[in-house]
Amino acid sequence: MIAAQRQSLLSSEISSIETRSGFMECMMRVAERFGLQHVSVLTTPSPDDEFLAPHFLETTLPAQYIREFDSNRLLRYCPVLPQLSRSVMPQCWTVDDDGACDFDFPPVMFDLLRKYGLKMGLVFPLTSVDSSRYYFRYDGSRPRLTQAEINELSMITLQAFDMFDRIRRAEKACANLLSARELEVLRWTAQGKTSVEIGQILSLSDHTVNAYMMNAIKKLDCVNRTQLVAKAIRLKLI
Known part of the structure; x- marks a missing residue:
């Protein structure tokens, strides 16, 4: 060639x-x-x-x-x-x-x-x-x-x-979009923890955990937790 x-x-x-x-x-x-x-x-x-x-x-x-x-x-x-x-x-x-x-x-x-x-x-x-x-x-x-x-x-x-x-x-830019708490919830989600389990670990209600999760989903332009975790791994956020 x-x-x-x-x-x-x-x-x-x-x-x-x-x-x-x-x-x-x-x-x-x-x-x-x-x-x-x-x-x-x-x-x-x-x-x-x-x-x-x-x-x-x-x-x-x-x-x-x-x-x-x-x-x-x-x-x-x-x-x-x-x-x-x-x-x-x-x-x-x-x-x-x-x-x-x-x-x-x-x-x-x-x-x-x-x-x-x-x-x-x-x-x-x-x-x-x-x-x-x-x-x-x-x-x-x-x-x-x-x-x-x-x-x-x-x-x-x-x-x-x-x-x-x-x-x-x-x-x-994506990393800066997420708060420390949102990243923390995201890391535990990537390890297979449920909202209830994450709430117990972080001393939060599962409602609050879900709120952090939804914020992260919106900020990274995802449609669900699975896509969010995959994108976060690809972006090396977790």
Whole structure:
């Protein structure tokens, strides 16, 4: 498939994203079209951060890779981060079996990337409309992307980030809609508790519990408890 066709197809798929799960499914297809195996969305670590795991919002990287990365406190020694803090340009690296590498990775980091087949990586620094900073990261075992491929992936990633940020801001708005008590009732409902049982737990009447539930249903534009719980889980409110 030529680049123009690939970009048009992926752009169309990205435009139809409505949920975070749909977002990650689409981003996996983006990665696959470029011969990559993993995609991640991260918040930007600060210079004082020691662990990478808390910064992942979404990722398909092996969980054990992330655990080993953090157990070795590698975040502070990652040579890619200083470059990202000084430039808005994407940063790309390759790790070859013969020991060649684009960055001066510590030996344990070099070995860890090779161990999990992460021989090529690419990170795009991005800024949301509310000035929050994020990274989109791609990993795989293919040779280094060409400059033309990086340019194409950059445009696709920018569009994908726009959709992701819209979903993120919508989730934040929904979370702010619900009061602490409504969220509390919602969490117990998700655990299968009835209004009477929730009332006993929270020292409320079942009438009051139902009132909180109805408020939450209206605020999240749902029709019943089942849809409310499903939407709350999808929005990661509970």
